[in-house]
Each structure stands twice: as structure tokens, then as C-alpha cells.
Amino acid sequence: MFHYIEEQLRQSFAAFLSSTYGVDVPVVVEQPKQTSFGEFALPVAFALARQLRKAPRAIAEELAAKLPPNPGVASVEVAGNGYLNVRLDRGLYAAALLSGEGSSPAGAAAGKVIVEHTNINPNKAAHIGHLRNSVLGDTFVRMLRASGRPVEVQNYIDNTGVQVADVVVGFHYLEQKSPADVAALISQPRFDYYCWDLYARTSQYYTTNPDAIQWRRDTLHAIEHGEGVLAELGHLIADAIVECHLDTMLRLGIVYDVLPRESEILHLKFWARAFEQLKERQAVYFVDEGKNQGCWVMAASHFRDSATGEEGDDDAKVIVRSNGTVTYVGKDIAYQMWKFGLLGLDFHYKPLRTYPDGHEAWVATDEPCELPAPAFGGGAEVYNVIDSRQSYLQDVVVAGLRALGYASQADHSIHFSYEMVALSPRTCIELGIALSEEDRKRPYVEVSGRKGLGVKADDLIDKLIEKAKAEVDSRHPAKPEEERLRIATQIAIGALRYFLLKFTRNTVIAFDLQEALSFEGETGPYVQYAAVRARNILRKLAERGETLPEFSAALDSAAMHRQLQAEDFWQLLLAASKSGTALASALSAGEPSHMARYAFQLAQAFNAFYHDYPILAEENPEKRTFLLWLAVYFKEQLERTLEQVLGIPVPEYM
């Protein structure tokens, strides 16, 4: 609603300026820091001062006098050196909210958005760094959907890479296990934890036995060709770990539409097709001499502004190695082309799992399946949620598209980057991770799957649930055990998702266990609690045998106007009606953290209100009805932001 009025104001003002002054200046609509200044502030007089050669204050006064009346606007005042402060008609605004005007989601239009996230190597348990990726990606998906965009969620599985190979080496060479042995392990719980340790052990083994690297080469070769016991192990392990990851993510409410896999990119000749195009359009060239002799490379000038193209081949990126095999980036170019529907090839698909809500996730296969799959790929816009360390490679992928002549697709390829999650030194010590002297002085220590150094996602979730459970137990000892556990789980999810979202994307999170386990202050549970408090009021009302009044009959705009003279009420209502503005700004900034912050600020406003105004004890009937409506409206808005956009459940009680 707020967003709707903001846009209207912007447009009508621009039209007014254009018709009376014949000037086209972008109209900036701000929200003043001081609430006493009104709902909107327009610094447009400052922008006009130069063009009209007049003092901003004089222009502002002229504008205020000439401006035609605007429906819904109570007053326009000149303030400061030339601000125009706009106040809304509170009664009309509230009446419009009550009748549901202006709440329609923004125009859908546009094409399908593809968001790729998670992308965890299927060789070990997921850790907190992976959680940041998935939660960011999933929340961004929810934001897009809330704004009316159709979205397809992809989770790319690199099931033929070095990381999987290393675990295969661990099972086959170090532990001498057969596929049957491994299958038996898979049927046990926490196979991903087993692999976590084995992967670290194998990596360690290479450092003391350099010759063992040959095992990795043999394994990679076997996996790539899909033959023999090594390949069998590779598939067994990767498929099982993918299931573990899907389970872990489902605990946080994160689901996928389709899982493209590297094995299919290879078998279905995606790369071969992309390579033809790259050669044909001369996006890559063959190197005859120098350090890249025998390779197909992409010139640095394609992906670096500074490079001139005359500097030789040293800065070029190798796409095809001298032994004829393709690098990861090459495969990624083919994959990115498929995402836009530019490859002329498609995967086959089979159902992978049906989620509790009935949603189906599909996985790529190399053979046709009888079940009809939805149409995947062919997006109009592609977001790749990948940490910022890979920005160089993402630049190469986009440069590949551009060099092929797909400029528009290159422009719509967005590296949704984020900084890594590291560990605070204090948390390392707490977890028994040995630190070197250097590390001790650093602000944070990088996690490393190779070293087995990190916090596993499921461990963290378990810890959060345990802590929340203790709180719920102490507050609600009479409630059934199962119910308490369910609520503790919801609180844990809220705490974790909020924690990972509260930082902006390019902030390194120095993960601190104590901070992450906190349920007070700017945390998920704080925000959930505000929603629960609103629910409590309504539940208490029902327990007293009362029903909710018919608000639209009881509250006309005159009544709204009377009640909203109280600044506290107006500010809360205003804040609750700004979810559309918050969503639009969070989307345009590409910052899910903005949405989290909005939810927190709204919760803060409600908590203060809740403390100051006992609704059920209110004796004035009109005021009581109004306050009930305010509570209901707040509850609906916050619940929607939490559940639909942030993926944070709202418990029945806390």
C-alpha cells in the first residue's frame, strides 16, 4: 500500500513538473529520518535550483502553492532549505488498507528467472558456508516469487569432480571397501559425516604420500568414462550424499525444482556442442607456443577491462587442456548456455523426490524417462548464487556468452555473490580446532572441507534445536513433548535463517557460535516472538468467548482518523504497510538482508506498542476495536514477511 502511494506520488509529481515548468527531472521520494517530518520528503527543489537559477527554498514554496491537491495527501509543507514534506491523510490511508486497496503484487510479466544455489560437492556433509549459500538463494527466490516472478530453482551437482574422486579413493584404496560395503554404510545414518572424515583423511594422505595422487587420476578417469568399480563407487557416494544434502536443506524449508548434473553435461555432449559454437565464433583459439601450448584458450580481453588483447596468451584462460579435456569453466559455459536455452540440447529427467508438500524435485539423467517432466531451463534471467572467490570464473563464463554474440543473455547473467563464512578464533577453540600462531591473530579462520575444518550444518541445527527446546520446556512444561519439539525446531530454523540473512552479502561472516545461538536482540526468535505476541492477543480474546469485530463495519475512515491521531498507532500502522516498499528495495538492491532488517524493525515497533497499550483491557469500544484491527493487520503483514519471504516459520506459542 505504502509502495503504491509512493509510486503514485512520484508519477504525479513528475507529471506536474513537466507540465508547469517543462522540466524532466527524476523525482526522488525519500522517507524522512524524523517521523515528525511526515511520510515522504521530496528534495526536488534542490535538483531544480540549478536549472531554474533560484533558491531551493523559493522553488519549494512556489511548488507547494501551485501543486494540485492529491487524493490521500493531507498536506505538503516546505521545510528546511527547500524540502517538500508530504503528510498522508491517515484516515483515508487506514480505510484503504482495511478494504485491501493497493495491495496487488507488482506486475508479473517478464520471463522465467532461474536461480541456481546450493551446489555443494557431493562428497561430504554440508557446513555453515553452504548454509549461507542456500539460505541466501532460497530467500532471494522467495522474494522474487513474492513480487510475482516465476522462478525455477536449480541445484547443480558436480558428481564427477576431484572432490568425489577423493572420497572414492578413500573408500577403495585406503579402506579397501567394496560397493556393497559402502552401500551398507549408506543405509546407516549420517553417511555424509563418515565421508566428511574420510575426505579429510584422504587429503591428508596425499600430503604424506604424493604418489597416491595417481589413484585420484585413475579414479577421475574411471568416473568420467563410467566404467568399473571406481565409477560405481563414485555414483553410489555422490547420489547418497545428494540425498543427505537435500535432507539437511529441507530442515530449513529449502527445496529445489531440478538438479542438473555434471555427469549428464559430459554424457549428453553439452560441451561438444558449446565447443563447436565457441570455435565457430572464434571466442576461443588454439595456442601453438608458450606456457599454454596445445590448449584452447579464451583471450583475457574478453573478461578483463584492462587487458588489451595484444598482451599475448599468458593472461588467457585455458578452456581446453593440452590433453584435450575440458576445464570446469568450459563445462560451465555450456551449462549457462543451456540455462538460457541457447545450446539446442536438453537433459532427460527423472523424479528425484517428492517433498512433504507435494512439490517434486527432478534430477538430470542421460536416458529418457517415461514420466513427463516440466520444461526446465530456457530462462530469461539467470542468477548464480556463488561465493565471491569465484567471481573470476563467473566473469569468464559471462565473457563466453558475450563472445558468442549473446550480449543480452550475458547482461542477464548475474553472479549473485556473497562473502565466505569463516570461524571466529574463539569458536575454533571452543570446537577444539587447533590454531597456529598466525591464525590466532587473525580476525577469522577460513573453513576447509579438505582439512575437515568447519561446523557441520546438521550439528549446528541440532544444537539450536536443543537450546530452543530447553527454553520451550521451561516455559511450557505442560504441553506435549512432540509439540514442544516442533516449536523448538521452528525457533531454531528462525534463529539460523535470520542469523545468515542479517549480514549484507559482501560481509565476511566470522561465525561465532555464541552469537549464532543467541535468541535475544536482533535475532529470528525476537521477530517470531513479536508475531506470537500478536497471536496471543487474539487467542486470549477467543478464550474469553469473544469473536473479532467486523472491522470494516465498525471502523470508517472518520474513526480511523480519530484513532490515528495517536502518533504511536500511526507509526506502527505505517511500518506494517511498508512490506511492499521493503520488498521492492531489497530486490533492486539484491539484498535479502534488507528484508530481514525490515522484519526486525517491524517487530521492534510492535513490541514497544504491545508494552504500552494493553488491548484487551481497553475500555473505549472504538479504540479497542481499532487496536484489535491494528494487531490483526500487523500480524498478517509480519507473518507474510516471515513465512513467505524469509522462510521463517511462526510458532503457535513460544
Add this chain to the structure above:
RNA sequence: GGGACCGUAGCUCAGAUGGAUAGAGCAUCUGCCUUCUAAGCAGAGGGUCGCAGGUUCGAGUCCUGCCGGUCCUACCA
């Protein structure tokens, strides 16, 4: 060497398109539970926004230089 990001309160972080008195949380201190649950509320202290210039009506925000920190710059994925 080249590229990117970061430096704001004791700590962890917000400050979109330059705007009015730079904000939260944590920590510290002081109050508030017989009330719609205190996972809460109210209040206090705490800042030369890394440093120096520049751009203009106006700079935490834009530009230049310096200082400090991090990541990337593989025929690994």
C-alpha cells in the same frame, strides 16, 4: 605486479539512487513481571565514519592519493 572487496561505538554490523540531529544488536550500568508470556520494554554512557586532499548548496556515501586488512589472479573443481 594486476583485479575486486573491506575499514563506521569496547565487540558484531546497518546506513539503496549524495540530503535534515550517523543508527541497531551485543557487552556495561539503572529501572520495569499480580497485567495480552520479561525470548520483552524504558533509560544511560560510548563516534575526529582509517588518513589527506578534491567535486557542490550539501559527502559515511562520489573522485584522487596514501595507510591497514582480505580474497582472486591453476592445464583444481
